[in-house]
Amino acid sequence: MCAPAVGERLYQELLAAFPDGRVQTERIQxxxxxxxxxxxxLRVTPIALAVPRRLNQSAQLAGYDLPSGTxxxxxxxxxxxxxxxxxAPNDFDPERFLAEHPSSFTFLPxxxxTRRCLGAAFARYQIAIVLAQLWSNWRLESVAGFQVRPIMRGITVSPPPRMPARTHRRVERRVASTT
Structure with missing residues (x-):
């Protein structure tokens, strides 16, 4: 799933923001x-592996002449x-996004x-809501030995249909809402 320290830091932020475990969507951002x-x-597991484009005029790329229509x-x-x-590109490290904002040429999930996905902001919002609600109330652990083998669905990538995880309900530190 993720390193225990990452999971704990995320949980502490969520606990401070939503002590009763009910995520308020207007506060997510x-x-x-x-x-x-x-x-x-999104960096480690982009939704699409590549973004194809058809050249409307000839171009040169990395020393290759590419005709229009390529x-x-x-x-x-x-x-x-x-x-x-x-x-450390193979490490899961959210800290990299706290210190800097990457270029749109290096981070393109x-x-x-101009042809960036119209639904990008909405998709990011949905991911954040689901993750916040899930992580506020559950602790997840990966199952030793299981290797994720993503599945191509058209131009997008999805997880396998059955991906085992151990789940533990969080009840230990919840407090009653004061509002």
């Missing part, structure tokens, strides 16, 4: 660490795993430029 975790999830693709997966762009 103000939770800095939650937003960093969402960004890191399909080229920017690979979000490769950009997000590049050691030139990210320190929803594509980039």
């Amino acid at each position: 103000h939770l800095e660490y939650l937003q960093a975790v969402v960004n890191e999830i 399909v080229v693709a920017a690979s979000a997966y490769l950009a997000h795993r590049s050691a030139r762009n990210w320190s 929803f594509g980039g430029g």
